[in-house]
Amino acid sequence: MKRDREPIPQSRSSFLLVKCPDCGEERIVFSNSSKDVGCSGCGRELAESRGGKAYIQRNVAVVKRLG
Numbered sequence: 001m002k003r004d005r006e007p008i009p010q011s012r013s014s015f016l017l018v019k020c021p022d023c024g025e026e027r028i029v030f031s032n033s034s035k036d037v038g039c040s041g042c043g044r045e046l047a048e049s050r051g052g053k054a055y056i057q058r059n060v061a062v063v064k065r066l067g
């Protein structure tokens with residue numbers, strides 16, 4: 001079975017700066033986001049919310065953790 005989404009490590013909430021693989025736009029994602037997060041540049045889905053937890057799409061790079 002192919003995994004195409006990975007949970008953000010650590011159970012406590014944090015903000016992650018992620019980068020869109022398609023257009024390079026950077027976006028902040030809250031790890032406990034209750035909404036899907038799309039790229040503000042091209043509209044690509046960057047993170048999907050499932051059960052109150054954000055799953056970063058594969059190929060979307062986490063630039064840094066903001067705490």
Ligand SMILES: [Zn+2]
Nearest residue numbers: 020023039042
């Ligand atoms: Zn984009």
